[in-house]
Amino acid sequence: MIESKLTVIKYFIGIDVSKATFNYCLRYGGGHVLNGKVANNVESIKEFVITLKEISGFKLGYAIFGMEVTGVYGLILINTLTKMKAKVVVEPSMRIKNSLGIIRGKNDKLDAARIARYLIKNLQELKLWVPRRKIIDELSSLSTLRERMVKVGVIITTPLNEDTNFIDPAISAANINLCNPSIIQIEHLITTIDIKIKALYTNDDHCNRLMKIMLSVMGIGPVTALQMLIHTNEFRSITNARTFASYCGVAPFEHDSGTSVKKRARVSPLANKRIKSLLHNGVRTCIANDPEIKAYYKRRVQVDKKNKMSIGYSDLYYTTHSEA
Incomplete structure (x- = not known):
């Protein structure tokens, strides 16, 4: 469903949002580039879209707007574009940065251009923003x-x-x-x-x-x-449980390379630390109150000589999969 919507995209608008304004970079037609800055309010955003529609051949259905996760600063823009039935992508800044290779320098105009390039490069893998109730x-x-x-x-x-x-x-x-x-x-x-x-x-x-x-x-x-x-x-x-476990930082990832690098699987520091800490406290509650989990935990620590923290994470990973 989403893939069929994205195959018609011809206009890529990268947006770098700040508190009062946002910079945009429109790429289309192979090499055409249009840059600008707009005030971050409803009226200015609507005028911005009207300006885009004045471009020959531009239709909102053929365009995709991309921006980084910026918390409350991006809400006005996201909500306004969504009400206008525009396609919006909101990605973590680290994902965008890591996908573009080695980059140097930083300013709002450059960031908007990089986001537009990210949209073009990863078009078939993009996930449209799902509005919350x-x-x-x-x-x-x-x-x-x-x-x-x-x-x-x-x-x-x-x-x-x-x-x-x-x-x-x-x-x-x-x-x-x-x-x-x-x-x-x-x-x-x-x-x-x-x-x-x-x-x-x-x-x-x-x-x-x-x-x-x-x-x-x-x-x-x-x-x-x-x-x-x-x-x-x-x-x-x-x-799904696997995605959630990865998002929370409780899923172990291998670190191997050839025959010389053989490290133990570890959880990633790239995670929602808030939910991770809450789930860790939940595991501690289970260990204290569930006889079966308590016995399993003691066996892994005392007999298998496993690290206490790693056992907790493995329990979390197992639980998120078994509950799915």
Whole structure:
């Protein structure tokens, strides 16, 4: 389906997005190149597309827009182009950079040109951006807010707890009394966010069904399940266990070359570290509470002399495959 859509592409628009503006590089007709800069707002984006349509032979269905993952800065552009039924590709910057070989220099105009070149070079392998439902955007925003509040709470409480053993008790008690109202408010806010998150996914049949399935697995709690739901876009952008294991950084990769290089398989540092840490905590819960997994873990560590961390990752890799 996607391949048939991409075979008609004749216009490649690489876009480098920043907060206030974005640079674009249009390549078409073999050697024609058009560069420019546009304000990053809805009205300017619509005018930009109208300008493109003035090019002889240009049709939105024959064009593909590519950009790097830039977080919130790219949302206006992505949403506006999607509403106009344009084909959009959003790729990690490292994937684009690694695909272009040795490159030197960097500026916004050059980056846009490189993205356009990436689109041309990898046309048949591109995956069109799949828009998220509004509820996933809401859950993602609330999840990010909750994570910030947890970090703020840790920043306040950790030094207070450490001070109790090293500074004057009266000074320590005074500092704790000063911070207690803020700590209580942060805890209340986190609880309120949790209630809001649960209400959102519970009232949506599809999200609620997926959350129930994930929460039925030992070691998977609400925070881990929510992150999996958000980052897989309801398991639409990541659809199989092998891809998910690689995305989380728990899949081992070989490192061999000829007869002289024979290294042990290792997990890659290129991963979603947030989900990886949550899954690691889930494995620790399983080891502590599931007799079968606990016995397996002890055997691998004590009898097979395997590294404790590697056993945890192998358990994660096995679990993601067996649950698929």
